[in-house]
Amino acid sequence: MNGAKDRVRALLRPEVLALSAYATVDAQGYIKLDAMENPYPWPEAMVEEWLTRLRTAAPNRYPDPSCTRLKGALRAALGIPAEAGLLVGNGSDEIIQIILMAVAGSGGCVLAPEPTFVMYRQISTCLGLPFVGVPLREPDFSLDPDALGAALARHRPKVVFLAYPNNPTGNLFDEAAILRVLAEAPGLVVLDEAYAPYAGRSFLSRLPEFGNLLVMRTLSKLGLAGLRLGLVAGDPAWIEQLDKVRLPYNINVLTQISGEFALEKRAVLDAQVAQLVQHRQALREELSKFHAVHVYPSWANFLLFRLLCHDAERVYQELKAAGILVKNLHPVGGPLRQCMRVTVGTAEENRHFLLALRHILETQDPAHDS
Numbered sequence: 001m002n003g004a005k006d007r008v009r010a011l012l013r014p015e016v017l018a019l020s021a022y023a024t025v026d027a028q029g030y031i032k033l034d035a036m037e038n039p040y041p042w043p044e045a046m047v048e049e050w051l052t053r054l055r056t057a058a059p060n061r062y063p064d065p066s067c068t069r070l071k072g073a074l075r076a077a078l079g080i081p082a083e084a085g086l087l088v089g090n091g092s093d094e095i096i097q098i099i100l101m102a103v104a105g106s107g108g109c110v111l112a113p114e115p116t117f118v119m120y121r122q123i124s125t126c127l128g129l130p131f132v133g134v135p136l137r138e139p140d141f142s143l144d145p146d147a148l149g150a151a152l153a154r155h156r157p158k159v160v161f162l163a164y165p166n167n168p169t170g171n172l173f174d175e176a177a178i179l180r181v182l183a184e185a186p187g188l189v190v191l192d193e194a195y196a197p198y199a200g201r202s203f204l205s206r207l208p209e210f211g212n213l214l215v216m217r218t219l220s221k222l223g224l225a226g227l228r229l230g231l232v233a234g235d236p237a238w239i240e241q242l243d244k245v246r247l248p249y250n251i252n253v254l255t256q257i258s259g260e261f262a263l264e265k266r267a268v269l270d271a272q273v274a275q276l277v278q279h280r281q282a283l284r285e286e287l288s289k290f291h292a293v294h295v296y297p298s299w300a301n302f303l304l305f306r307l308l309c310h311d312a313e314r315v316y317q318e319l320k321a322a323g324i325l326v327k328n329l330h331p332v333g334g335p336l337r338q339c340m341r342v343t344v345g346t347a348e349e350n351r352h353f354l355l356a357l358r359h360i361l362e363t364q365d366p367a368h369d370s
């Protein structure tokens with residue numbers, strides 16, 4: 001290992017050296033409310049049927065590089081317009097990477113309102129693409145159409161990312177503001193609809209109206225985070241080019257079979273989502289009874305809340321000590337100071353979380369007065 005450190009420093013791009021890896025916590029043994037997973041397992045009979053289907057896989061062969069059957073199932077299940085092109089990725093994270101790889105080196109920049117999903121900035125930075133963050137309005141995290149319009153005119157970004165609903169704030173941007181971005185953006189607008197199952201709103205059906213719009217979806221938040229399956233739909237002229245950037249066998253055979261299977265069982269997943277939407281409502285009502293907490297509206301399967309007089313870092317650590325993992329957003333700073341994000345779990349998990357949080361807020365001294 002002698003001298004590797006110096007060579008690494010000398011060889012790699014400074015942007016890469018300056019990055020920190022996407023942080024995840026070892027969740028073994030915790031009630032895991034930090035990553036927007038669907039907490040419900042599949043019914044036993046469905047698992048059996050799935051395992052039978054997996055027997056048809058041929059692991060010695062490369063998978064279908066164009067994912068023909070899987071794409072057909074996705075088109076039908078999500079209602080992707082027939083005239084739109086479709087590309088699938090190893091999670092929507094890979095789709096973001098594919099889009100940005102296609103524009104990297106063209107001299108342009110990438111723009112998104114912030115705070116938002118961190119991978120837009122992270123992958124841009126990795127690829128040497130300048131990233132412009134435009135602050136969302138406070139206190140409701142809505143889009144600021146004038147600030148965005150000015151930033152679009154000034155920076156002329158190649159790509160604009162809008163998460164709809166937004167992560168980690170949970171809100172759904174105003175439709176008129178999005179239409180204005182679509183009208184004023186000089187390049188691509190990518191609507192990231194990762195939480196569409198929980199929002200019941202989408203621009204998918206409107207794709208044919210906009211030549212500069214791509215809509216991203218993922219099966220992760222629906223309940224298949226382990227599969228790693230995301231997709232992007234849009235005008236075939238875009239998809240055809242993006243497909244050249246995609247690695248030929250990016251969706252493995254097990255994911256192709258499992259994705260198709262899960263979409264056949266869509267009713268099971270939909271019922272789980274409907275349950276979680278109810279839990280979201282209940283959890284929000286309970287959290288809003290806490291005087292020391294402000295909870296934000298959410299169209300996703302998580303809730304953003306702010307600690308009004310306690311220290312987020314200490315509350316986070318005490319929740320962890322009580323066996324509950326949430327996402328502490330305080331280190332991000334700015335408008336997310338003293339904020340945390342909790343994924344909506346099962347009724348049981350939510351109850352544990354609420355009990356632990358109540359106990360912590362009642363026993364911990366208030367630490368800040370912002």
Ligand SMILES: *Cc1c(COP(=O)(O)O)cnc(C)c1O
Binds near residue numbers: 166219
């Ligand atoms: C979770 C999330 C993703 C990542 O989804 P994967 O398909 O699991 O890679 C993308 N965008 C947003 C806004 C997310 O919150």
